[in-house]
């Protein structure tokens with residue numbers, strides 16, 4: 001048989017095999033930060049082609065066999081010879097009767113209609129390791145599409161999509177969050193209880209803390225995917241200026257400013273300011 005196919009004119013490669021490897025499949029998996037950080041066993045539903053169990057991939061009805069294609073004699077292609085002004089041109093085209101297989105299925109399997117595979121929905125569990133990041137893909141070997149004729153299944157890639165978190169934003173394995181601190185607490189210092197992904201930490205805010213300051217909580221971020229250890233948690237401090245002062249509070253704040261020699265614009269009767277900023281600007285110009 002090999003000699004027969006090999007001997008065909010025009011560099012024939014013979015009929016194409018009915019059994020071919022299957023394609024890879026990809027599936028999107030949405031996870032919360034806690035799941036990507038610490039890992040999870042996630043149930044997934046996969047819609048792919050699987051092996052037809054009726055015919056075990058052969059494509060033929062029970063008790064029947066493939067038949068050699070009569071149109072191409074089993075070669076899978078037909079040759080035509082054309083006479084042109086350049087001479088004889090021999091061309092080979094895939095046989096349209098057998099689609100190039102060289103064989104036909106006289107009695108196809110009733111379950112898969114000869115394809116050797118059927119589409120079905122499966123439930124799997126995918127083990128997500130701790131520390132995965134948005135966009136990463138987990139490969140499940142041979143859980144993809146089964147190939148035509150029951151060919152080896154391709155791989156299934158599970159692509160991780162991390163849902164945005166209410167509190168933490170993630171940069172690599174580091175986490176960032178914002179905490180509001182009243183102006184007085186920033187000036188006098190305070191103690192904060194910070195909720196991390198998996199614990200609560202008590203941290204001190206030093207007296208005289210400036211707006212935009214950052215506290216770094218080591219190893220309170222996301223565990224590293226490779227190796228040991230964890231990223232850090234950065235707590236960004238938003239110093240909040242009071243927006244509504246009653247008469248007493250305003251007076252105390254003005255007295256406070258006076259003791260520090262800090263200039264404060266006086267309110268006019270119309271509710272505007274006597275601008276001292278302009279004076280200061282002119283003074284420096």
Ligand SMILES: [Zn+2]
Nearest residue numbers: 052055109112
């Ligand atoms: Zn079948």
Ligand SMILES: [Zn+2]
Nearest residue numbers: 069072095098
């Ligand atoms: Zn044929």
